[in-house]
Amino acid sequence: MTRPRIVIVGAGFAGYHAARTLSRLARDAAEIVLVNPNDYFLYVPLLPEVATGILEPRRVTVSLTGTLPGVRLVLGTADTIDLDARRVGLTDPEGDHRDLAYDRLVLAAGSVNKLLPVPGVTEYAHGFRGLPEALYLRDHITRQLELAGNAASAEERAARCMFVVVGAGYTGTEVTAGGKLFTDRLAAEHPVLRDEERPRWLLLDLAERVLPEQPRHMSDTAARVLRRRGVEVGTGTSVAEAAKDGVHLTDGRYVPSRTLVWCVGVRPDPLVDDLGLPTEKGRLTVDEYLAVPGHPEVLACGDAAAVPDLENPGRITPMTAQHAARQGNTAAHNLAASYGHGERVPYRHRDLGFVVDLGGADAAANPLGIPLGGLPAKAVTRGYHLMAMPGNRVRTATDWLLNAFLPRQPVQLGLIRSAAVPLQNTSPETPVFRER
Numbered sequence: 001m002t003r004p005r006i007v008i009v010g011a012g013f014a015g016y017h018a019a020r021t022l023s024r025l026a027r028d029a030a031e032i033v034l035v036n037p038n039d040y041f042l043y044v045p046l047l048p049e050v051a052t053g054i055l056e057p058r059r060v061t062v063s064l065t066g067t068l069p070g071v072r073l074v075l076g077t078a079d080t081i082d083l084d085a086r087r088v089g090l091t092d093p094e095g096d097h098r099d100l101a102y103d104r105l106v107l108a109a110g111s112v113n114k115l116l117p118v119p120g121v122t123e124y125a126h127g128f129r130g131l132p133e134a135l136y137l138r139d140h141i142t143r144q145l146e147l148a149g150n151a152a153s154a155e156e157r158a159a160r161c162m163f164v165v166v167g168a169g170y171t172g173t174e175v176t177a178g179g180k181l182f183t184d185r186l187a188a189e190h191p192v193l194r195d196e197e198r199p200r201w202l203l204l205d206l207a208e209r210v211l212p213e214q215p216r217h218m219s220d221t222a223a224r225v226l227r228r229r230g231v232e233v234g235t236g237t238s239v240a241e242a243a244k245d246g247v248h249l250t251d252g253r254y255v256p257s258r259t260l261v262w263c264v265g266v267r268p269d270p271l272v273d274d275l276g277l278p279t280e281k282g283r284l285t286v287d288e289y290l291a292v293p294g295h296p297e298v299l300a301c302g303d304a305a306a307v308p309d310l311e312n313p314g315r316i317t318p319m320t321a322q323h324a325a326r327q328g329n330t331a332a333h334n335l336a337a338s339y340g341h342g343e344r345v346p347y348r349h350r351d352l353g354f355v356v357d358l359g360g361a362d363a364a365a366n367p368l369g370i371p372l373g374g375l376p377a378k379a380v381t382r383g384y385h386l387m388a389m390p391g392n393r394v395r396t397a398t399d400w401l402l403n404a405f406l407p408r409q410p411v412q413l414g415l416i417r418s419a420a421v422p423l424q425n426t427s428p429e430t431p432v433f434r435e436r
Contacts, residue, residue: 004030006335007088007102009078009271011036011064012044013321014302015108016390017328018335019064019071025336027070033100035090037077039064042131043389045321046396048174050134051141052182052359053408055399057131062391074100078109081275083295104297104338106331107284111266111303111319113423120242122423125262128171136416137175137261141183143412144258145199149190157192159256161199164247165263166239168205169213170356172263173222176203178359180229186410202255204234211364213318214354217371221364222356262423266319268304280306280316288346290331299335301327310348323349325388355381 006022008015011034019034026032040061049055064073076098080089088100113127126140127133141163148160163183165176183199193199203210203226210226210233211219226233234249239260241248246256268282277292278285283306284292290307292298301307302324309315317323326349334344353367355377363377365384372380382400386393 004103004339005101006030006032006104006106007100008032008034008106008108009081009088010108010110010269010302010304011038011041012108012110012302013324014110014304014328014331015106016041016062016064016068017325018106018108018301018332019068019328020390021329021332022335023068023070025332025341026339029336029339029341030103032071033074033102034064034068034071035074035076035078035088035100036064037075037093039073039075041067041390043385043392044129045170045388046385047128047131047134048171048178048357050131051128051137051175052178053138053410054178054403055396057135059392059396059399061131062389067391078271081105081107081271083275083277083298086297102297104335105299106328106335107271107292107298107300107304108302108324108328108331109269109271109304111268112270113262114265114267115423116264118239118241121239121260121262124242124244125166125239125260125423126421127262127423128175129266132416133421135413136418136421139412139414139416140259140418141179142186142410145183145186145190145193148197149192154197155256157197159245160258161187161193161197162202162255162257163199163259163261164202164204164239164255164257165261166204167263167265168203168207168210168233168235169263169265170211172203172205172261173210173226174357174359175261175263176201176231177222177226177229177362178357180226180231181359182408184229185408189410198230201231202234202257203231204237204239204249206236206238206250208235210235211356214356214364215366215371217373218354218356218364218366221362221373221377222358225358225362225364266303272304283316283319289334289344290327290347291334299331301331307347310346311350317347317349321388322352322354355384357381357385 043060076090076092144160151157187193284300290299303319306316330347355365363381365372365377365380
């Protein structure tokens with residue numbers, strides 16, 4: 001290497017913001033290389049709107065090469081890291097393997113779907129972590145209602161009109177709330193469904209309430225909206241076994257259904273375990289400067305790192321996009337400092353609040369601790385997303401405007417086969433596009 005090289009593994013919230021800040025602070029001091037399977041940053045919080053037909057898929061993807069000047073993109077999945085030799089092993093999209101040397105390393109590999117030992121889940125459930133899964137779910141929902149309109153029996157029709165979501169956190173709640181509105185609009189186009197069998201949604205979670213990790217008012221607002229739309233919320237309940245034609249619940253019920261969406265949560269990328277370094281709750285142990293003890297040339301951030309929460313001593317920061325983006329910026333500042341640009345800073349944060357989009361004119365938010373619901377919360381939610389997105393703001397806002405006045409297009413795109421998206425085959429960085 002003629003110049004020092006900084007390698008960033010992963011282009012999620014942490015990796016993308018680290019690369020963007022480094023491109024501004026340190027591209028003259030070091031070569032900056034970003035390793036990622038895809039050529040885009042995915043704005044995950046808006047995936048439910050892709051699945052329900054509000055946003056087109058490209059609205060939630062931001063070009064890496066187009067927005068990161070001075071950063072070299074290497075397409076590939078990092079599968080090994082040799083800390084002693086300072087090399088990253090990766091496999092490119094065509095299956096070829098190569099090694100990449102580094103002087104400094106930012107590990108921002110992110111997270112993958114959390115699986116539980118529930119029979120049938122990996123075969124019959126579909127996760128919701130990436131663009132392929134959102135596109136597949138949109139097609140799948142549309143297809144189920146089209147098939148239900150011509151079902152051979154009332155039992156088959158009821159099963160195709162039942163949508164089961166496991167996990168009442170952010171993702172599961174947003175998918176369910178927006179999905180119910182989406183299926184109601186689709187069903188209105190089918191006389192049999194409009195008159196005889198309305199779409200039903202069942203949201204399950206072992207917790208005592210939806211959004212269990214958020215303030216009570218956000219949970220109550222979401223629950224109220226879900227009830228008003230006719231969603232059945234099964235708290236204290238989960239899936240005991242999944243099958244092709246339905247799910248067995250932990251309360252003893254059997255629910256006939258052709259749709260099981262798994263939104264239980266995430267775990268750090270398996271790459272973290274392979275390092276053989278100390279971890280906490282599966283996340284790589286780092287200090288307040290995001291450096292890995294014993295390896296000062298390695299920084300970790302985002303879902304892959306157990307970052308000390310200096311505002312709450314003894315705890316680590318939660319796995320949220322808000323923390324990941326800020327940690328990416330901090331990691332970049334500290335790396336730049338190692339090349340003489342500024343000084344290292346510890347990671348500190350102040351919560352700005354949280355937002356949950358519930359579809360239609362509904363949302364729940366607590367900006368700066370102020371509880372909001374309804375249209376005010378909706379305005380804050382969309383304003384926050386537009387501010388947080390690193391690109392496509394005008395196109396996204398235009399889609400929202402058009403959706404308010406024009407009907408959605410109830411058609412299948414047919415780009416993703418069902419075999420491509422079972423939980424056993426996917427991670428957030430696995431490219432699983434298939435053409436029919």
